[in-house]
Amino acid sequence: MKSVNVGICGLGTVGSGTVNVLVRNAEILSARTGCDIRITQIGARRPNPSCDTSEISVVNDIFEVASNPDVDILVELIGGYDTALKLVKEAISNGKHIVTANKALIAEHGNEIFALAREMNIVVAYEAGVAGGIPAIKSLREGLVANRINWLAGIINGTGNFILTEMKDKGSPFADVLKQAQDLGYAEADPTFDVEGIDAAHKLTILASNAFGIPLMFDKTFTEGISKVTPEDLQYAEEFGYRIKHLGIARNTDKGVELRVHPTLIPESHLLASVDGVMNSVLIDGDAVGQTMYYGAGAGSEPTASAVVADIADIARIISAPECAVPPVSLLSAGQDVSVLPIGEIVAASYLRIRAEDHPGVLMKVTEVLGQHGINIDALLQKEARESDGCADIAVLTHHIRENLLMQAVSEIEELEEITSPVVHIRVDHLGG
Numbered sequence: 498m499k500s501v502n503v504g505i506c507g508l509g510t511v512g513s514g515t516v517n518v519l520v521r522n523a524e525i526l527s528a529r530t531g532c533d534i535r536i537t538q539i540g541a542r543r544p545n546p547s548c549d550t551s552e553i554s555v556v557n558d559i560f561e562v563a564s565n566p567d568v569d570i571l572v573e574l575i576g577g578y579d580t581a582l583k584l585v586k587e588a589i590s591n592g593k594h595i596v597t598a599n600k601a602l603i604a605e606h607g608n609e610i611f612a613l614a615r616e617m618n619i620v621v622a623y624e625a626g627v628a629g630g631i632p633a634i635k636s637l638r639e640g641l642v643a644n645r646i647n648w649l650a651g652i653i654n655g656t657g658n659f660i661l662t663e664m665k666d667k668g669s670p671f672a673d674v675l676k677q678a679q680d681l682g683y684a685e686a687d688p689t690f691d692v693e694g695i696d697a698a699h700k701l702t703i704l705a706s707n708a709f710g711i712p713l714m715f716d717k718t719f720t721e722g723i724s725k726v727t728p729e730d731l732q733y734a735e736e737f738g739y740r741i742k743h744l745g746i747a748r749n750t751d752k753g754v755e756l757r758v759h760p761t762l763i764p765e766s767h768l769l770a771s772v773d774g775v776m777n778s779v780l781i782d783g784d785a786v787g788q789t790m791y792y793g794a795g796a797g798s799e800p801t802a803s804a805v806v807a808d809i810a811d812i813a814r815i816i817s818a819p820e821c822a823v824p825p826v827s828l829l830s831a832g833q834d835v836s837v838l839p840i841g842e843i844v845a846a847s848y849l850r851i852r853a854e855d856h857p858g859v860l861m862k863v864t865e866v867l868g869q870h871g872i873n874i875d876a877l878l879q880k881e882a883r884e885s886d887g888c889a890d891i892a893v894l895t896h897h898i899r900e901n902l903l904m905q906a907v908s909e910i911e912e913l914e915e916i917t918s919p920v921v922h923i924r925v926d927h928l929g930g
């Protein structure tokens with residue numbers, strides 16, 4: 498049986514989970530891959546009581562792992578950009594295959610990393626970085642390989658989904674729920690990455706690249722977080738028969754590719770609407786298969802380790818198989834330049850929340866502005882004025898409209914003297930329904 502030697506850098510939440518899964522399931526893994534997969538070295542600043550490393554060589558300097566001749570696969574689980582990039586490049590240059598859970602690194606430096614990997618004939622695998630334990634990348638790369646992918650949409654940040662769920666179900670304050678997610682090891686080192694949609698944009702960039710065969714285009718991904726979603730919006734959405742979810746959406750259109758992350762109203766009857774808590778889900782529409790949907794834990798120690806170890810097993814098979822039997826672990830294609838549709842050009846239905854002074858005729862003025870821009874109202878509700886400020890909320894669902902046109906109407910509504918605060922705008926998506 499061929500030995501495959503693994504070096505792990507970083508022994509935090511995911512690193513310790515990876516050690517535990519590799520050790521606990523060693524027999525199953527060797528039966529399934531035909532390889533003896535063993536951890537030969539760990540690079541860590543300190544031991545982690547969540548896993549037993551007493552029989553493994555542990556060094557402080559992670560760069561020792563990158564140059565260790567007894568390491569075939571370097572597993573990067575330190576997170577962050579600069580050191581991680583240096584480590585991965587050094588390991589590739591030394592002929593080591595890479596497994597990483599670092600979506601920030603792949604989304605922002607992946608084009609450079611893959612170019613180097615191609616030169617060196619090295620595999621770089623990153624399943625754990627996208628939707629944690631869900632085999633989303635593997636599904637796109639292998640299970641759906643026959644399809645032209647039309648679009649995909651996903652709840653791909655566990656922390657954000659956890660926050661929206663707790664706010665809706667328990668009315669819990671934002672800060673308390675975020676603290677809980679941090680304590681459970683779900684949140685990024687900088688939790689604004691979760692809350693402001695940057696983490697989801699990293700993952701969407703990677704999904705879109707795999708789905709459409711395009712370069713990684715994180716800089717062109719439109720990103721809006723959940724920090725401005727209020728309990729009122731969650732409640733009004735529910736009254737309209739919708740839920741608000743933080744979605745990453747990638748669509749292949751005639752005019753260009755849509756790449757966007759933002760809070761989204763989706764019909765309450767849609768399967769994605771019931772994906773709650775830290776769970777993730779990815780919905781993919783392919784021309785042959787139609788829609789397929791994947792659901793599972795998007796974060797956490799062992800769920801994420803499950804994907805890290807799956808990548809290690811894939812690479813073990815590749816390096817132990819005769820060349821003619823190499824399984825299909827492709828690198829991202831270099832792709833060609835593609836145009837990404839500016840957010841103003843997308844055509845979507847929308848939810849607007851307009852806070853207005855409670856005077857006769859205000860509702861008419863608002864609907865008149867919408868009508869003048871050719872914006873059709875699908876549904877509307879007005880709430881009683883609050884005693885505190887004498888203002889009432891008007892919530893509107895519009896029909897599909899190009900976003901630039903809608904924004905013109907919104908700024909005209911904001912100019913009306915009875916409108917006391919900025920209009921809240923959340924996009925609506927029926928997700929192919």
Ligand SMILES: NC(=O)c1ccc[n+]([C@@H]2O[C@H](COP(=O)([O-])OP(=O)(O)OC[C@H]3O[C@@H](n4cnc5c(N)ncnc54)[C@H](O)[C@@H]3O)[C@@H](O)[C@H]2O)c1
Binds near residue numbers: 510574575629798
């Ligand atoms: N936590 C999750 O649920 C989850 C899920 C998917 C992906 N990820 C990604 O996995 C990676 C690791 O996340 P985590 O949650 O395990 O983070 P973590 O903070 O728990 O662990 C990172 C570990 O790396 C160590 N480290 C950092 N720099 C180091 C260095 N130079 N030398 C030695 N050790 C160093 C830290 O001390 C820490 O123990 C990140 O890229 C993260 O985005 C995490």
Ligand SMILES: N[C@@H](CCO)C(=O)O
Binds near residue numbers: 654684685696795
């Ligand atoms: N912070 C991320 C971890 C998984 O990538 C999340 O909450 O989804």
Ligand code: NA
Binds near residue numbers: 627633634
């Ligand atoms: Na995954």
